Amino acid sequence: MSQTATLLVIDDEPQIRKFLRISLSSQGYKVLEAGTGAEGLAQAALNKPDLLVLDLGLPDMDGQQVLREFRQWSTVPVLVLSVRASEAQKVEALDNGANDYVTKPFGIQEFLARIRALLRQAPTGEPQEAALKFGPLTVDLAYRRVLLDDTEVALTRKEYAVLAQLARYPGRVITQQQLLKDIWGPTHTEDSHYLRIVVGHLRQKLADDPTRPRQSLIQKCRLRRKG
Structure with a gap:
């Protein structure tokens, strides 16, 4: 990865963003900035940066949540930069998909070296799309929106979570368990009635007739009871 890479800094402290912008720009990087989690996810979806620098203490949503949502549709490297220094926070961030973790205050030379290392390790190839299309149905993973014929469909959190999971694996068999x-937790693997209710609501809201499906997403992702 060359030093013309684009980096997105998601941090609510303007002075930190300014310091990082000056430091990273001096190394030849293009720097984008966001002050909130929602703005950061939107910038990431729109501009497809090569690396994210992510603070955990954001005003609108926790950085761990930003990380989880970003990992639903992107494998771009993420370096967490946070005052949270506990082992538990670091472990959670790494489990959520962070590639590295630096605590504030930090040395800029070590920080730049970690950026270079992550960019060298970054996967090559076509970037993943944040918005997945299935005929008239669009599942926008970055903005957590579902559109049917360009009209937004109101879904509950569980309904969206199930649909987003199916959208990421079209054509594959996914077990109910x-x-x-993934969505309700490891203690609910036998509570299949939860899933039946949610899928039923999704079919109604998406006008998805199982015998003559208007869009084939739910049909293509066949739900299997065991396996």
């Missing part, structure tokens, strides 16, 4: 574990 896996969906229940």
